[in-house]
Amino acid sequence: MSHSQEQMISTDIEQTLKHHEHKNLLRFITCGSLNDGKSTLIGRLLYDSQMLFMDQLVALQNDSRKWSTQEGDIDLALLVDSLAAEREQGNTIDVAYRYFSTDKRKFILADTPGHEQYTRNMITGASSADLAVILIDASQGVLTQTRRHTHLVSLIGIRHVVLAINKMDLVGYSHEVFERIVEDYREFADKLAIENCVAIPISALKGDNIVRPSKAMDWYHGSTLMGYLETVEIDDTRMQRAPFRLPVQWVNHPNPDFRGFSGYVASGTIRPGDRIRVQPLGKESRVTRIVTDEGDLSHAVAGQSITLTLEDEIDISRGSVISTVDAPAEVADQFEARIVWMHEQPLYPGRTYLMKIGTNTINAVITDIKYQINVNTLEHLAADKLDLNGIAVCNIGLDRSIPFDPYELNRDVGGFILIDRLSNNTVGAGMINYALRRAHNIHLQHLDIDKEARSAQKGHKPCVLWFTGLSGSGKSTVANLVEKKLFNLGAHTYLLDGDNVRHGLNRDLGFTTADRVENIRRVAELSKLMVDAGLIVLTAFISPFRSERRMARELLPEGEFIEVFMDTPLEIAEQRDPKGLYKKARRGDLKNFTGIDSPYESPEAAEIRIDTSTLSAEEGADRIIGLLRERGVLNS
Amino acid sequence: MTDSQSLTHLERLEAESIHIMREVVAETENPVMLYSIGKDSAVMLHLAMKAFYPAKPPFPLLHVDTRWKFREMYAFRDRIAQELGMDLIVYTNPEGVAQGVNPFTHGSELHTHIMKTEALKQALNKYGFDAAIAGARRDEEKSRAKERIFSFRTAQHRWDPKNQRPELWKLYNARKQKGESIRVFPLSNWTELDIWQYIYLKNIPIVPLYFAAERPVVERDGVLIMVDDHRMPLHEGEAPMMRRVRFRTLGCYPLTGAIESTADTLPAIIQEMLLARTSERKGRIIDQDAAASMEKKKQEGYF
Structure with missing residues (x-):
């Protein structure tokens, strides 16, 4: 071979390599009902995209003679139905992954089985997919399975669906049949959150609209299936624009001089110099290096496996999540989640499972099955257990707090599996909707008065100072000040802070209306006991509903319930937003937030109103002390 | 400030494989990496x-040696382990050695069973490894398309295709009972082209047998077999001839077919592969058995 020839080939191949290297990747799943031609479709995609190697074809011809269900032609389905066991069964029994590429894209296809008892496999295949191809047999129309598949696809958060209406050859390539099926489908699918759904009429067997446009369906002017898969826009940098999350996988500490934190970047971007927070500890530091064997990186993005070093020596172990300080993860130990059950042994509330989420494995209990979802009709059903392939919305409690994001914001820190503690099987998968007790939003108030101090009891009357007002109205600040002043006056006090109580007594309660009611009931009862013990009790809860405040008032003898209305216009409270909660609520990340999507009912006859837009905290506290003197609680 | 960058396919694969290996180290007690000396390894x-x-990777390398690898593979293995400072365990089935098992008198199937499948089980038991990281890819062979990344083996090292755990997102369940073990395949999602491209991109050293050179071969049943040492029994009238050949996969030399080729650079190899109409494992005689042979081997504990 001459030098110039070799050079030319070498140049060409290098260009080929570059081209191939810069192709992007589409991961998709195919789902279909039994016998609607899924394996044939996949075989056709592989066959027509000419990625079949010759000897695979030869093997296929041999197999076809032995196993074929098609007379004469090569049976494309045999290309993909692989395990010997399933050949004998005549259907696919598991998730199979296929790899192929065209000039434009690389593809990883998760081939998922259609029949009901293998829903878990579909969820498995779908969990890493960007797009789903849902197959419908044109001669059958929309089936129960179609609804199930669509619901699962929506549940797992796939944003793109291709409705491949197959076997068009069996219905005479009828435009009318196609339109009717699309209409039937949309009626169901429109109820689900699928961003982008496209319907394509195909015949996998005959090759219509797979790779080549169909001559038999000139009424169809859209893309072929392959054409669509090659060009559909997948926003693969979306996670890079989300807040930074690095679940720490492994601490790299080979010698005293190096301590690195390794993990897969679940979202966001990081660069040396960025300030980070380590959760659930809450400690902060700064990134010094992003270390690789090919030299340090100037930045790293979602989708990379990296190793970071930090400025400060912080005790970080597997399970910690590193976030940037501007948008840390939430931390909680109770959640509402959607759960898909994957095991023959049903899920029972109250039983302990292991939950693996990110790099954490913790004990978890399903505290309540709120409702099961009928995946065919989307109806909510009452349930006291969840059987194989059942889907339910549940409350889950953990034995310690973990950092997380809701699943819809971040699959890799909001998705989890449940593991049976005895068999070690993966028995369920779940997706966090939100935290029930928002530990992240609940900053522990530092109490200036300790127990010993309080016990130095002095002569005063007991009562409850019941602070109420919007988040950010200054309840805790003023209540704290009042307690300090009372302490200095020698009073025996106790501050029940909304946040502190939720860490203990009321840890099982969330933020739904029912839970808020129960929260206030318990606080009221507790206050009553403390008043019985002779204390001045200060409570600082939003307590937005009049009826609950009335209930608390009615628990106590006349004159011992003093309602303190922290009157702050919503605009001002929202402007203060000391914990950033309003911002989250406005974004829709925080549900049932008082003032935004949950009402605040102002008191009609509070004992005292503190207008925090005109008064300082100090002035407000003084007025309250003044009132206590007036009412004879304190000796004047 | 725009830091956002669409990662290439290879960058994604790389990140995934690294994540998988770190999970193994974090979640198992005594992992090992199976090193077969080939391009995937x-x-x-x-x-x-x-x-x-x-x-350094916190696990040793294990080479299950049948004693029938190419001489160049042994030399390469020892050099790489030393250069990288990796602990290398070489294990050979002592019963196989005692019985003089070889591919010529015992045939490929029995040889592979005793010197690879059984030997691997013995080695895992001997050293108490609870996780073995191996380089199998799903695109290699049909029965591997359904393999999990974390694949469970019973205490008898058997693989039950119907009893594998679902794998969702990037969450691998590595929990197991005493005696059970896991085979982990961090290259599951790589294709043959990806492997070659990555070797090219990162300039990773590979055994020279992958490159075309003049080598002594004999032709048997349409397959070119290299006469790598004196143990190769020649048939009546058979004489090694020098051919310009290379190997697409590497295994025991009597069981590994060479292809005639002039490709002596990585781009040339990749080009040849891209144009090739024979898939990768055709060169391996053990796969020419019944269609479901690999599945059967896997159930018995072969990778």
């Missing part, structure tokens, strides 16, 4: 060096 080892840098 080369990529896997390169990724392991990356995953734990600047530390």
Whole structure:
């Protein structure tokens, strides 16, 4: 071979390599009902995209003679139905992954089985997919399975669906049949959150609209299936624009001089110099290096496996999540989640499972099955257990707090599996909707008065100072000040802070209306006991509903319930937003937030109103002390 | 400030493999990496060096040696292990040695069973490894398309295709009972082209047998077999002839077919592969058995 020839080939191949290297990747799943031609479709995609190697074809011809269900032609389905066991069964029994590429894209296809008892496999295949191809047999129309598949696809958060209406050859390539099926489908699918759904009429067997446009369906002017898969826009940098999350996988500490934190970047971007927070500890530091064997990186993005070093020596172990300080993860130990059950042994509330989420494995209990979802009709059903392939919305409690994001914001820190503690099987998968007790939003108030101090009891009357007002109205600040002043006056006090109580007594309660009611009931009862013990009790809860405040008032003898209305216009409270909660609520990340999507009912006859837009905290506290003197609680 | 960058396919694969290896180290007690000296092992080892840098990968390499590998493979193995400072365990089935098992008198199937499948089980038991990281890819062979990344084996090292755990997102359940073990395949999602491209991109050393050179071969049943040492019994009238050949996969030399080729650079190899109409494992005689042979081997404990 001459030098110039070799050079030319070498140049060409290098260009080929570059081209191939810069192709992007589409991961998709195919789902279909039994016998609607899924394996044939996949075989056709592989066959027509000419990625079949010759000897695979030869093997296929041999197999076809032995196993074929098609007379004469090569049976494309045999290309993909692989395990010997399933050949004998005549259907696919598991998730199979296929790899192929065209000039434009690389593809990883998760081939998922259609029949009901293998829903878990579909969820498995779908969990890493960007797009789903849902197959419908044109001669059958929309089936129960179609609804199930669509619901699962929506549940797992796939944003793109291709409705491949197959076997068009069996219905005479009828435009009318196609339109009717699309209409039937949309009626169901429109109820689900699928961003982008496209319907394509195909015949996998005959090759219509797979790779080549169909001559038999000139009424169809859209893309072929392959054409669509090659060009559909997948926003693969979306996670890079989300807040930074690095679940720490492994601490790299080979010698005293190096301590690195390794993990897969679940979202966001990081660069040396960025300030980070380590959760659930809450400690902060700064990134010094992003270390690789090919030299340090100037930045790293979602989708990379990296190793970071930090400025400060912080005790970080597997399970910690590193976030940037501007948008840390939430931390909680109770959640509402959607759960898909994957095991023959049903899920029972109250039983302990292991939950693996990110790099954490913790004990978890399903505290309540709120409702099961009928995946065919989307109806909510009452349930006291969840059987194989059942889907339910549940409350889950953990034995310690973990950092997380809701699943819809971040699959890799909001998705989890449940593991049976005895068999070690993966028995369920779940997706966090939100935290029930928002530990992240609940900053522990530092109490200036300790127990010993309080016990130095002095002569005063007991009562409850019941602070109420919007988040950010200054309840805790003023209540704290009042307690300090009372302490200095020698009073025996106790501050029940909304946040502190939720860490203990009321840890099982969330933020739904029912839970808020129960929260206030318990606080009221507790206050009553403390008043019985002779204390001045200060409570600082939003307590937005009049009826609950009335209930608390009615628990106590006349004159011992003093309602303190922290009157702050919503605009001002929202402007203060000391914990950033309003911002989250406005974004829709925080549900049932008082003032935004949950009402605040102002008191009609509070004992005292503190207008925090005109008064300082100090002035407000003084007025309250003044009132206590007036009412004879304190000796004047 | 726009830091956002669409990662290439290879960058995604690399990150995934590194994540998988770190999970193994974090979640198992005594992992080992199976090192077969081939191109997939080369990529896997390169990724392991990356995953734990600047530390060394916290596991040894295990080479299950049938004693019938190419001489160049042994030389390459020892050089790489030494250069990278990796602990290398070489294990050969002593019963197989005592019985003089070889591919000529015992045939490929029995040889592979005793010297690879059984030997691997013995080695895992002997050293108490609870996780073995191996370089199998799903695109290699049909029965592997359904293999999990974390694949469970009973205490008898058997693989039950119907009783594998669902794998969702990037969550691998590595929990197991005493005696059970896991085979982990960090290259599951790589294709043959990806492997070659990555070797090219990162300049990863590979055994020279992958490159075309003049080598002594004999032709048997349409397959070119290299006469790598004196143990190769020649048939009546058979004489080694020098041919310009290379190997697309590497295994026991009497069981590994050479292809005639002039490809002596990586781009040329990749080009040849891209144009090739024979898939990768055709060169391996053990796969020419019944269609479901690999599945059967896997159930017995072969990778």
